Structures are given as structure tokens and as C-alpha cells.
Amino acid sequence: MTWISPLKELLFGPGREVRELIPEIEEKLLSADVGVATTQMLVDALQTASPKTGQEAYGFLKGKVEEILTSTEKIPPNPPLKKGGEGGFPKVIFFVGINGVGKTTTIGKLAHRLKSEGKKVMLVAADTFRAAARDQLGIWAERSQAEFVGGSDNADPASVVFDGCSAAKARKCDVALIDTAGRLQTKTHLMEELKKMVRAASKAAGRLPAVGRLPGAGRPPDEILLILDATTGQNGLNQARVFLDAVPLTGLVLTKYDGTAKGGILVSIVRETGLPLRYVGVGEKIEDLKPFSAHEFVSSLFA
Ligand SMILES: Nc1nc2c(ncn2[C@@H]2O[C@H](COP(=O)(O)OP(=O)(O)O)[C@@H](O)[C@H]2O)c(=O)[nH]1
Ligand SMILES: [Mg+2]
Known part of the structure; x- marks a missing residue:
């Protein structure tokens, strides 16, 4: 229903x-x-x-x-600096959000989708807080046949991002997907840690840091996607506010849309954040991620 x-x-x-x-x-x-x-x-x-x-x-x-x-759909995704496969720097996409919302799973599904579009994909496990998190992403890398870089336990997440992005560049990947830890932190800590990670990606690329520029201004190639769990309802909106306050988000992913009769949250999240919704997660399997198209979505919803 x-x-x-x-x-x-x-x-x-x-x-x-x-x-x-x-x-x-x-x-x-x-x-x-x-x-x-x-x-x-x-x-x-x-x-x-x-x-x-x-x-x-x-x-x-x-x-x-x-x-x-x-x-918000008209806001185009930020472009890569140059196509990775041609010796440029891969597009870097950071996945942020609180624990359990589906960051790692979404990265696995997106890697699969990008692979099937012929892209070379790197997965970077910058969630160094739990060893299990790295292993979980490693399994998704195998499933989706993506490249993989993971740090040692409790390694500095920014150094893992640097290593992962350098490896992505060396291996001529088109895109690097960065998994981050979901533990709840104070706003300042969250901001600082993420800023450090984004700076590390820029450093690996040998370009000016993207942080400090707002989405759209200067159009850095990095995307920072906030992952929200549809089943948490209005709480998702609060999470979005906290993250928006702390980091320059460029878009949203709504997961577990399959498990809720309360999908109206999607409307208020887009309206109140002003961010484009990029993907919707509709299950736990590798193919259960849909690129979001407002028109298609509304046509099937209001059928
Ligand atoms: N039903 C459903 N479950 C999902 C979806 N996305 C993720 N999950 C499940 O949510 C749980 C947490 O996912 P995980 O990727 O580990 O979250 P993370 O802590 O943000 O990395 C796992 O059991 C996933 O299988 C989705 O779109 N639909
Ligand atoms: Mg995770």
C-alpha cells in the first residue's frame, strides 16, 4: 500500500x-x-x-x-573534473548520515548500477570506527566488482580517503564512493571530520579544496549525499537540518522506502531542505536502488 x-x-x-x-x-x-x-x-x-x-x-x-x-530536480549533479578513464580525476561522492540508515548498502547498490553503465568504480571504507563496517563494504565491492580501499582499524578517516582517492586516480576510476562513519557527533566535530575528508580528496586530486565553497558556487566535483531512512519519518527531517547546518550537502538519498506506509516524508524533506533527491532505496538487494525522477514518481504514486 x-x-x-x-x-x-x-x-x-x-x-x-x-x-x-x-x-x-x-x-x-x-x-x-x-x-x-x-x-x-x-x-x-x-x-x-x-x-x-x-x-x-x-x-x-x-x-x-x-x-x-x-x-530541486533541476540542480544538476556536479561534474567530474575530467573523465577518470582518460587520466583525469574521478568524481568523488561522500555518503553521510547517522548509523543504520543504509549508507553502506546504498554504496553497494550504486556501485552495481554504475558498473552496469560501464563505469570504473572505487569503494573507499572511511568508516574506520568499526572493523565490521570495512568488511561489509568489502563484500559489496566483491559483489559489484568494484575496486576497494579500506583503512586499518581506527585509522584516520581522512588518510583513508586520501589513499582511496589516490588509488582511484592511479587505477583510472570514473568515480569514488566514500563510506563514512555514522556515529552521532557534535556538529562541530562532524563538520571538522568531514571537511578534513573532503580536503583529503582534493589533495589526492592535486586541486584546490572544495570545502568552503557552497554547492553550486565554483561547482567542486565532489558530491556530499545525505542518506535518510524513510521509516524514521519526521525524525529524518531533524537529521537533515543538523547535517545541513554542518556540511555543504549536495543531495539526498531516501532508503527503506519499501518498508513504510509513511512515504509522504519524501515530500516534506525535499521541500524543507531544498536539496535534490538523487536515489530511492526500495529493498536490501543489489538492484534495489532507483534514480529518482519526480515526474515518473508522481505519475506512479498518483496512478
Ligand atoms: N528494506 C530495506 N532495507 C534497507 C535499505 N537500505 C538499507 N537497508 C538495510 O538497513 C540496514 C542498515 O544498512 P547499512 O547500509 O549497514 O547502514 P549504515 O549504517 O548507514 O551503513 C541493513 O540491514 C540494510 O540491509 C532499503 O532501501 N530497504
Ligand atoms: Mg555502514
Whole structure:
């Protein structure tokens, strides 16, 4: 069951005035985790538009949700410096987020996807906090036939990033995916550790550090993707705020979308962070990662 179906049932149900349905529409949106602010905005807009029938109201909401999701989609991913395979420096993508949201799994799935597009991929285990984390990424590297660099236990994550990016450059990889530790830290610590890692990637590339420039300004080749677990609902929004405050995120990945009837969180996260949603995780298997397209998504959601 998708999060939108209770709304569909309500609006396509036996003829009641849309006006009378407003409190129930609001309730359905909130229980799907669309969030208070975004629900309020949708309901206000709906009341202003005052559609005559439930079908019209449904169509209106579909349009609004698509508008929100496409608003950030236009932001293109940062380009690689030069194609890695041609002797340039690989594009570097950092994966950040709290423990258990699915960073390592997402990297494994993305490596598989990029490999199938003919890209040469390097996986870097900069989560040196737990040895198991490195081994887990190593297994994904084998599965997806990607290159792999992992540091020793408790190694400095930035030095692992440096080694991994240097190896990615030497082996002419197109892209390096960097797994980071998900332990909760103070904002300053998180910022400093990540900054150090991004500087290490720049140093390995022999170019100016990307940190300090905001996304879009100067367009550094690095991407910093925040991974959020859809099943944590509104809590995901709080995590996004903390990370956004600390590091220059360039995009989002929403995982475990398969395991929730509360997928409305996707709408409020995109609206409230202003970040593009790049991928959605829909299961634990290697092929369970979908590039996000707002139009396709809304068409199938509001089918
Ligand atoms: N159902 C489902 N499970 C997922 C998805 N992504 C990750 N997981 C599971 O979430 C758990 C934590 O994932 P992991 O990658 O280790 O999280 P990390 O701590 O952020 O690296 C694992 O059991 C994964 O299999 C997804 O899209 N759907
Ligand atoms: Mg992990």
C-alpha cells in the first residue's frame, strides 16, 4: 500500500463536498508523514483552489506534489573534473548520515548500477570506527566488482580517503564512493571530520579544496549525499537540518522506502531542505536502488 492510497480512497469515495473533507485530507497527509508545515501548505493551496470534485482535488494535490519534487530536480549533479578513464580525476561522492540508515548498502547498490553503465568504480571504507563496517563494504565491492580501499582499524578517516582517492586516480576510476562513519557527533566535530575528508580528496586530486565553497558556487566535483531512512519519518527531517547546518550537502538519498506506509516524508524533506533527491532505496538487494525522477514518481504514486 502506498501512502497516497488512503487519500485516494477518501477523494474518490461517495459524493461529499471537498470542503467537508478538508480535515480528513489533512489527517491523511499527516499520518503519511507529509509533516505539519508541508501539509498546511498543501491544504491552504487546496482551499484556495476550491476544486469542485474529489477527483479534481486529487489532481490538484498531484500537481502540487510534483511541483515540490521537481523544484530541486533541476540542480544538476556536479561534474567530474575530467573523465577518470582518460587520466583525469574521478568524481568523488561522500555518503553521510547517522548509523543504520543504509549508507553502506546504498554504496553497494550504486556501485552495481554504475558498473552496469560501464563505469570504473572505487569503494573507499572511511568508516574506520568499526572493523565490521570495512568488511561489509568489502563484500559489496566483491559483489559489484568494484575496486576497494579500506583503512586499518581506527585509522584516520581522512588518510583513508586520501589513499582511496589516490588509488582511484592511479587505477583510472570514473568515480569514488566514500563510506563514512555514522556515529552521532557534535556538529562541530562532524563538520571538522568531514571537511578534513573532503580536503583529503582534493589533495589526492592535486586541486584546490572544495570545502568552503557552497554547492553550486565554483561547482567542486565532489558530491556530499545525505542518506535518510524513510521509516524514521519526521525524525529524518531533524537529521537533515543538523547535517545541513554542518556540511555543504549536495543531495539526498531516501532508503527503506519499501518498508513504510509513511512515504509522504519524501515530500516534506525535499521541500524543507531544498536539496535534490538523487536515489530511492526500495529493498536490501543489489538492484534495489532507483534514480529518482519526480515526474515518473508522481505519475506512479498518483496512478
Ligand atoms: N528494506 C530495506 N532495507 C534497507 C535499505 N537500505 C538499507 N537497508 C538495510 O538497513 C540496514 C542498515 O544498512 P547499512 O547500509 O549497514 O547502514 P549504515 O549504517 O548507514 O551503513 C541493513 O540491514 C540494510 O540491509 C532499503 O532501501 N530497504
Ligand atoms: Mg555502514
